Amino acid sequence: MELIKSITPEEVQKQLEEGKTLNLIDVREDEEVAEGMIPEAVHIKMGDIPENLDKLDPNLEYIIICRSGGRSGRVCEYLFDQGYNVCNMVGGMLKWEGPLKPKK
Numbered sequence: 001m002e003l004i005k006s007i008t009p010e011e012v013q014k015q016l017e018e019g020k021t022l023n024l025i026d027v028r029e030d031e032e033v034a035e036g037m038i039p040e041a042v043h044i045k046m047g048d049i050p051e052n053l054d055k056l057d058p059n060l061e062y063i064i065i066c067r068s069g070g071r072s073g074r075v076c077e078y079l080f081d082q083g084y085n086v087c088n089m090v091g092g093m094l095k096w097e098g099p100l101k102p103k104k
Contacts, residue, residue: 004076005087007063012089013098016040023062027075028093032067036100037093046071053082061085068092 015022016038024041026033033043044052046066056062062084066072069092076086 004073004080006090007087009089009091009093009095009097012038012063013096016098023060024065024089025062025075026065026093027071028066032093034102036102038065038096039099039101041065046075049075049078056084058083058085061087063087063089065089066092068094 012022012024022040024038026037026041026043027046027049028037028043029045037043044055056079062079064072064075064079064086066075069088069090072092073088076088079086
């Protein structure tokens with residue numbers, strides 16, 4: 001059932017550097033995000049995704065991010081089943097080498 005698209009952290013960074021607007025959702029827990037997240041990302045914990053569906057636009061593509069790519073893969077499957085256009089950032093934040101912003 002692997003219909004979920006994937007993207008590498010390097011591709012995400014390159015697209016951001018080119019000025020492309022990406023819809024990034026970081027689904028890690030608060031303490032993980034406290035270590036830093038991609039500046040353009042929005043933080044919605046994995047467990048909070050179902051109650052935040054109304055904040056997502058089914059017409060946009062969302063890139064889902066976690067620590068290593070496992071949880072984001074599961075969130076992608078869930079959102080895909082709900083009719084959303086999603087892409088999993090494989091390798092997650094462990095492979096991210098771009099800028100980070102500290103969580104406020």
